[in-house]
Amino acid sequence: MSVRHAILALLSEGPKYGLQLQKEFESSTGEVWPLNIGQVYTTLQRLERDGLVESDEAENEGTQKGFHITDAGSTELSSWLNTPPDMTSPPRDELVIKVLSALRVPGVSVHDVIQVHRRYLIELMQQWTRLKEDEADFDLTFALVVDAELFRLDSVVRWLDTADGRLKRAASEPSVASTGPRLGRRLVVRR
Amino acid sequence: MSFLELRRVSKSYGAGAAEVHAIQDVELSVECGALVAVMGPSGSGKSTLLTIAGSLEEPTSGEVVIDGESLQTMTRNDKSRLRRRTIGYVFQDFNLLAGLTAVENVALPLELDGHSAKKAHAAGMGALEELGLADRATHYPDQLSGGERQRISIARAVVGERRLLLADEPSGALDSTNGEAVMRMILGACKQGVAAVVVTHDAQLASWADRVVFLRDGRVVDQTVPPPSPEALLEESSRSGPRQ
Numbered sequence: 001m002s003v004r005h006a007i008l009a010l011l012s013e014g015p016k017y018g019l020q021l022q023k024e025f026e027s028s029t030g031e032v033w034p035l036n037i038g039q040v041y042t043t044l045q046r047l048e049r050d051g052l053v054e055s056d057e058a059e060n061e062g063t064q065k066g067f068h069i070t071d072a073g074s075t076e077l078s079s080w081l082n083t084p085p086d087m088t089s090p091p092r093d094e095l096v097i098k099v100l101s102a103l104r105v106p107g108v109s110v111h112d113v114i115q116v117h118r119r120y121l122i123e124l125m126q127q128w129t130r131l132k133e134d135e136a137d138f139d140l141t142f143a144l145v146v147d148a149e150l151f152r153l154d155s156v157v158r159w160l161d162t163a164d165g166r167l168k169r170a171a172s173e174p175s176v177a178s179t180g181p182r183l184g185r186r187l188v189v190r191r
Numbered sequence: 192m193s194f195l196e197l198r199r200v201s202k203s204y205g206a207g208a209a210e211v212h213a214i215q216d217v218e219l220s221v222e223c224g225a226l227v228a229v230m231g232p233s234g235s236g237k238s239t240l241l242t243i244a245g246s247l248e249e250p251t252s253g254e255v256v257i258d259g260e261s262l263q264t265m266t267r268n269d270k271s272r273l274r275r276r277t278i279g280y281v282f283q284d285f286n287l288l289a290g291l292t293a294v295e296n297v298a299l300p301l302e303l304d305g306h307s308a309k310k311a312h313a314a315g316m317g318a319l320e321e322l323g324l325a326d327r328a329t330h331y332p333d334q335l336s337g338g339e340r341q342r343i344s345i346a347r348a349v350v351g352e353r354r355l356l357l358a359d360e361p362s363g364a365l366d367s368t369n370g371e372a373v374m375r376m377i378l379g380a381c382k383q384g385v386a387a388v389v390v391t392h393d394a395q396l397a398s399w400a401d402r403v404v405f406l407r408d409g410r411v412v413d414q415t416v417p418p419p420s421p422e423a424l425l426e427e428s429s430r431s432g433p434r435q
Contacts, residue, residue, distance in 0.1 A: 115405065115413050122230075123415050125398035133378070133399075150395055157394040165232055 003035065003043050008069060008077040011053060015068040018044060032145045052076055095156065099163060110167055118160045125153050193256075194386035195221040195244060195355055200253030202239050213239040214409040216253070221386045223354070226378055228397035229390045231406030237390040238359055240406065244388060245278050245357045246270045257355065275304045279348025279385075281358035281377075285340045287332040287347075294319060294328040297347045304351070318350040319343075322376055338369030342376060349380045356380055356387040362396055374399040 003025070010016060010024050022040045026033070044067055047053040052073035056066040069077070090096075095117055102113040132146050197219040204211045214236040221227050231237050242248040243255060246262055255262045257277065262270060279300075280286075287296045298315030302308060319325050324342055332340055341361060348356050356377060362370030374389075374396055381387050389400065397403045405413040 111407070115407075119403075119405065119413055119415055122394055122398060122403050125394055126400070126403070126415065129395075129398040135375075150398070154394050161232060161392070 002080070003039060004047065005077060005080045007040070007043055007047065008052060008073050008080075011067060011069040012074060012077060015056065015066045017064040017066050019064065021067075028141055029145060032142065047073065096159075099160075103167075111164060114160050114164050118157055121153050121157050121160075125150055125157075128153070192223060193220045194223045194258055195219070195388070196254075196256040197240070197244060198254045198256065200240075200243060200250045200255060202236075202243060202248070203251045212409050214243070214406075217406075217409075217411055219244075219388075219404065219411070221355075221388055223386050224381050224384050225402070226381045226387045226389065226400045228400035228403045229388060229406060230392060230394070230397050230403055232392065235406040236409040237392075237406055239409075241357050241359050241388060241390050245280060245355075246274055247280075272304075275300060276352060277354050279345075279350075279353040279356045281341070281344050281348045281356065281361045283360040283363040285332070285337075285344045287340055287344055289332050292329050292331055293324065293335065293343045293346075296332070296343060297350050300347065301351050314350055315346075318346040322346050322379075336369075338365055338372060341365060341369070341373050345373065345376045345380070349385060354385055356385050358387065358389045360391055360393075361389060362391075362393070367395065370396055 006025055006028070007021055010021055010028070016024070018037060018040050021044075022035055022037050025035050025040070044053060044055075048055060048067075050072075052070055053067045054070055056068065098117070099110060099114060102108050102110040128146055128150050132143060197217050200217045200219075201215045202213045204213060217236075217240060219227070219229075219240070229237050229240060239248070243250050246255070246257075257273060262273075265273065287293075288299070291299065294312060294315045296315075297318050298308075298311035301311035301314055306314070316325065316328060319328050322342060322345065324339070324346060327335060327339055327343065330339075332343075335343065345356075345358075345361070348358075358377065361377070362373045365373065370393070377387050377389060378399055389396065391397055401417070403415040404411055
């Protein structure tokens, strides 16, 4: 979650004060990510320095300062919304590394290692699901955040299930059991 | 109190070199009001476990106890009565009768159990109303969406005094929104005291359960521990916070 761009998105609705931005940010993320007011003002200062927002001079001392988005800020926001994050190469995933390492360690069952992680992920998913159990208790943004987390964890469980099955097949068909790297198949991994 | 117990239950098919062990020494206990999910890959024995728990198949060894009574000591008629009155089944492909309306499908188990058509119809309507499906009562299965058909089949599974609900991949053919609706209905039944076992390979469905049991090669290899309160999760999420 980029606080910088989330604040630009909130200011695209109209001028706002720092405290208002803090409250609206928290509500727009389903209150899953609280944001302290210091972070809001630091981010606003940086956005102002970069010409993406402008502050209105407070009429009286002690009055809150309002902020509005500039044309450059609107352009930056639009560009960010429409630019997919870099997903061209696989991330250096600790879980993948643990499973690959387990294949090399004598006396370790990779299936048992996979099960430890599968159970942990499903216990996490149970907690997230509890959060949406009472439909009357959550709003739309909160539901979207919870769904995103559940789908992320689910995708990892699916990978573990697939790895489990692939390794089992490989063990019963030794011809496909090679674990060594193949020429021309090296992937570029994000650090 | 456990409503369903499987004690060292095994099931084999074939004999000699061709013998296949579908499940082995399975121990499972499901309390009234609990929702237990059984997860495992295809061929791990999930469906066999469910059919044995539901008295649709006999174990090769071990014992199944439902509501304190061992199935081993029951006559064939006792088991039939148990299946009609106490156990509700939900299947992946719904198994609704095409020539009957939604309410007729839901009322059918009660009619087969000797209730008058009028009483069975009233109970069927009651189940549909409770599940928010009253406006679909007179629709035939082919006039309903997949999600609606599955919800009707859950109404059929819980109608009357059913206390054990057994579901085999209940949302296998449904999208995630309808899958969630199906799990909410099963959870709602559990809150009324029904004990439920859902067999699935879908982690999102399983995460609705109080407990998830993992099957591998016919054996229970692991199970989840009761999750801490979700609030702990939000606190953890807050600590990691948003990035700048």
